[in-house]
Amino acid sequence: MASIALAGDRLILTRSKPLRLLTLFLFYFTQGFPLGVFFYAVPAWMAAGGAGTAEIATVVAAANLPWTLKLIDGFIIDRYTYLPMGRRRVWIIGAQSLITLSFLALALFNPVPTEVTLIAAMAFAANVAVTFQDVGIDSLAVDIMEEEERSYAASMMMASQLLGLALATWAGGQLFEAFGLPIGIAILSIVPATVMLYGIAIRERGGEKRLPWTSGQSHRENLEVQVDAWRPLIKGAALAMIPLLSIILIPVMASRSVAYGVIEAYFPELFTQQAGWTMSEYTDLISLSSLFSGILGLVLGGYAVQKIGTQRALIVAIFGCAALPAAFGLLPGLWAETWFLRSYVFAFDLLAFFVLASAIPLCMRMCVPAVAATQFTLYMGLGNLGRPVGNAMAAWADGIGQPTLMFFGASAVCAVSGTALLFVRYPRRESIRKAVAQKLVQGEGIVPRRD
Known part of the structure; x- marks a missing residue:
């Protein structure tokens, strides 16, 4: 296994599997x-301050909106970049800095819980930054991860995001209170600011610049696959998305x-105003559940998905996500019971984790390098269009x-998308990539360098 630090040429992602995995972990953690x-700490703070479901839903919907629009981010990131710093890293560093600034701006404005418009605007701005960082790091993973790394990498990505969510939710609840x-x-x-500095220190490939004013140049592999016009970029993404296997993945996601949109909008009021929980008790539960799912996913997620099979694991997880909301809706008499609420949150978080951990490798298989950011x-x-719907x-x-x-509505959506998966079979990535690549001017692109 390659060492993370190589003498004379340090912190280059394509030369080190541990560094690739560490990079995915850190940036997903800060996401x-x-x-x-x-989605949790601020809504709980608002609910404790007297805000109702409609007001909380407005803020959560504003936070969700950039995630539904982030498909635009992929086109922008694939089309425009600063190749001397790599295809993706300039976007990742810029977005990470905006996450930090959005947090500091919220601290400066200091809204009260009922200032919905201001809070919603800050939630929207922060998540615009996160979506660009998310697209940048996802497309970087498609660019540089080996096929055999991807099942584990997908689980680790989602696990580290849950760990970051857990820490932010818990710490936010405690600190705000x-x-x-x-x-x-x-x-x-402080956390996103620190990871931003890490992003400056690494490089995608050897010989690239760390910052615009440092020494370095564009790597040959990036020059060969970079799409410098809108028409082939849009055409390539359309060709990659048209197959039925691509279309079916969208409602699954x-x-x-x-189901998460329902939880985020309704649970703060249910827990704090109906079940009698304090703000910190609710955020502690969300944090603990995310921590549990994240650790279990980090340790066993990739192994479990590989052992069961990516598509079979996705089918099991999505039908589980259909069964849980249906059961919750059938038992409103238990909505004030602590054991019932805890069990639901833990079970749904775990199943939802495995939906993404098994769906992401399938999405990566479908991606063509030249349009990877756009397609992924x-x-x-x-897939995130479901959140504002919820x-x-x-x-x-x-x-x-x-x-x-x-x-019941959330359950029905999961059941329908899960049923579609029963009638298709996803092949290995190579056959999909070749079928699409032969229609593109750019060809298949460059295979990532092995350790």
Whole structure:
């Protein structure tokens, strides 16, 4: 195994598997911070301050909106970059710095829990930054990860995001309750700022610049696959997305996010105003559940998906995600019971983790190097359309006094997408890439260098 630091030429991703995995871990870990803050800690802080489901849903929907629009990010990142620093790294560093600045801006504005417009604007801005970082690191993984690394890498990516979400949710709940929002969010900004410095230190390939004013040049492999015009980029992405196997992946990804959209919008009120939990008790539960799923996924996720089979694991997980909301909706009499609420959160987080851990390798198989950022982002971005749908479903069902309907709706979406998976079979990546690549001017692109 290659060492992370090589004498005279250090911290180059294509030369070190451990460095590649560490990089994915760190950036996905910091992705969890804005998610934990704006999907759980801030909604809990708002609910404790008297905000209702509709107000919380507005903030959560604003945080979700960039994730539904991030398919645009992929086109931008594939089309425009600064190749002397690598195809993806300039976007990753820039986005990471904006995450840090968005946290500090929220601390500076210091809104009260009922200032929904201001909080929603900050949630939107922070998640715009996160989506660009997410697309950048995802496309970097497609560029440089070996096929045999991907099942484990996908599990590790999602596990590290959950660990970051867990830490941010727990720390946010504790800090906001003890010191208030400004001090709490300022303290949390230290983590993305530190990882931003790590992003400056690494390089994608040998000979590249770390920063625009340092020495280095564009790598030959990046020059050969870079698409410098909109027409072939859009055509390549369209050709890659048209096959039925690609189309089926989109509702599968979206169905999981519908169920999460319901949880994010409705659970803060359910826990703090109906079940009698404090803000920190709710955020502690979300944090502990995310931590449990993240650690279990980090240790066993990749192995389990490989052992069961990627597609079979996805089918099992998505039908599990259909069964849980249905059971929750059928048992409203238990909604105030601590054991029932805890069990649901833990079980759903674990199943939802395995949906992504098994779906991401399938998405990566479908990606063609020349349009990887655009194509992979289309999968993930369209999949995130489910979250605002779940937010709206929760606000509507709670508004008419029938909250069970939001859980039945989330269950139905998962069941339908899971059924579609029973009638198709996903081949290995090589056959898909060759079938699409022969229609593109760029060809197949460059195979990542092995350790």
